Amino acid sequence: MKVTVVGSGYVGTTTALVLASLGHQVIGYDIDAGKVERLNNGELPFTEPGLDQMLRDLLGSGRMTFTSDSRSAVTESEVLMISVGTPSMPNGGADLKYLRQVLDTIAAHINEPKIIVTKSTVPIGTNRWMKERLSEIIDMQTYPVEVVSNPEFLREGEALYDSLHPSRTVIGGENESAMDKVKGLYASLQTTYVVCNYETAEMIKYASNGFLAAKISFINEMARLADRVGADIRGVAQGMGLDPRISPHHLYAGIGYGGSCFPKDVDELLYFGTQQGTELELLRQVKRINDSQIAWFADKMQSVLPLEGKRIAVLGVAFKENTDDQRESPGIKMIEQLLHRGVQEIRVVDPTVESVEHIHWSKGIDRKMLSRVNVVTEASEAVAGAHAVVLATPWPQFSSYPWEAWASIAETAYFFDGRNYLDPAEMRSKGWHFTGIARGETT
Ligand code: NAD
CATH class of the missing domain: 3.40.50.720 (NAD(P)-binding Rossmann-like Domain)
Known part of the structure; x- marks a missing residue:
């Protein structure tokens, strides 16, 4: 055709x-x-x-x-x-x-x-x-x-x-x-x-994205509880996901969903529901949980390492691995959150990003704050002299870096894994003070 x-x-x-x-x-x-x-x-x-x-x-x-x-x-x-x-x-x-x-x-x-x-x-x-x-x-x-x-x-x-x-x-x-x-x-x-019919087709798309967003917010909410009691949310998700009625997909706790689809499609569903006189209460909470997940993780980081005046390496700007799409990226929101919390310098590395101007910052961000952000091409440059490393996007190469050697080039070897991507025991054995999202340590 x-x-x-x-x-x-x-x-x-x-x-x-x-x-x-x-x-x-x-x-x-x-x-x-x-x-x-x-x-x-x-x-x-x-x-x-x-x-x-x-x-x-x-x-x-x-x-x-x-x-x-x-x-x-x-x-x-x-x-x-x-x-x-x-x-x-x-x-x-x-x-x-x-x-x-x-x-x-x-x-x-x-x-x-x-x-x-x-x-x-x-x-x-x-x-x-x-x-x-x-x-x-x-x-x-x-x-x-x-x-x-x-x-x-x-x-x-x-x-x-x-x-x-x-x-x-x-x-x-x-x-x-x-x-x-x-x-x-x-x-x-x-x-x-x-x-x-048309309406069914249109709704299949929105309901699918709404449901996937709900799965992510659900596991993130469970992670907040798991974090209190010392449960490992990865184990919880694995145990849940073995039930075929649940399935293991999209049950990954992290710093929240982003990208060009979930946030906008949830917003449209909420808007449409209100227009139709049908408030979508569950979805509203899904959005609320997602909107507060980065601050929740930043609080967690702050309880481990006071952030003010620190130098931090942020790994990842794209909203997920294997794409250069930055729309609604949790990595960008994480950088902005750290700037608001008084971090002195942020060195950012992402295989798809060349400069600070190339990052799609939130509308209304105070541009003066961005003078504290530098984009570097090598992850080792970001880690050298940093007080902490934050993993925001699970790019595959981030798992194969020589973390053992890099523990000694960091000023202080704190690692915050916002995607539960690396193995806590392995990272600790390599010299890192490691914090993930509810990986079995109690707060
Ligand atoms: P995009 O922003 O990457 O691409 C849109 C393209 O449309 C741009 O290249 C733009 O120049 C072009 N365009 C705008 N107005 C035009 C016009 N009048 N004539 C010709 N071209 C025009 O968007 P995308 O991510 O590819 O998403 C497209 C649609 O697909 C959206 O509705 C999105 O919700 C949906 N969708 C996206 C994904 C995804 O993962 N990106 C997945 C499923 C569905």
Whole structure:
């Protein structure tokens, strides 16, 4: 099939490449001409394992091109798949301005009947609204347009694997033949289809992210209790996770969830619930627990080592390993928390970050405080002379550093593992005064 994927971000680029690898003729369209140029030169504008090679291979195959020309993007494909961002507005609701722009672009260039597939995460009711909106701006008698909801579930860092091995493929809509066409896009993948109406499809996406966020806040709340009584939260999670009704996934205690999806999707659900007169009480607590998890861990650190005037190494800025995505990153919030607590200097290391200007600080942060932050390229530089090390992102390389040797280059060898990533006994045997999230020590 001929498909244009609108938006060449994390989701759009992955989806475009996967569809091209399945044999479809794919155009990736983005308004950002610089991004398009980089992609056409075989350069991925973000970090995602496996995608760079795939991009270069597929550009050579002739089945994948990228463009910033809206006319050809619309006219050359029968299927237009929307993967633009839907960020949070200050009131928590999802901002649909990019989606609206896309509908206008489609209306401006439409030349034949089209199927519009919504891959972006959009509030419940949006696909139905899109259909109405399109019928206002397009002559539907001449160019009938169908809208199909097909939300995306990939995880950054594992995007390629997840797209090639989807846990499910949700197809929401009203027109059977359009929905069958969208199913046909994935015909060569092993997947389970969930075919449903628009609202069900939209809600599957939000409820899934809300539930995953709830699992994380649940285990973090349990960790606060475990920390009081000397229980090891990793053992608790393991013991719980063996029950197939619970499953071990997403039961990792840490400094909270972040990224471009969970925080914004929880916010949209809360906003939408209020709009509908249905307060989502559980989810509100999920958010509260997450919002206070970094301060909770900083209090814990403070009880071990007074933070004021200290030099601290922070390992990790990306919201998780194997991505450069910093949106709502707990690592950044941790750095800001430490600055507020009077830490004298923070040396930051992350394989995807080159400078302080490259870090997406919170809006409204006092820029003067940032003079206390330095980005270094080698972790040893960050650790040398530090009073403490904080692990904020579980990048695989952080586990293989020569921690034994580094215990003696630190000013004082305090290690705070915000992701329960390293083994406490091993780190202690290597000379570190080690504190994780409820790893069996009592406060
Ligand atoms: P992103 O910010 O990485 O990419 C969005 C892209 O859309 C950008 O390149 C931007 O330039 C482009 N764009 C904006 N307006 C445009 C327009 N009018 N025409 C063409 N291109 C335009 O976003 P993302 O992380 O890929 O997320 C996209 C959507 O997918 C969001 O709704 C998100 O919630 C959802 N989602 C994301 C993930 C994830 O892990 N990132 C997972 C599942 C679902």
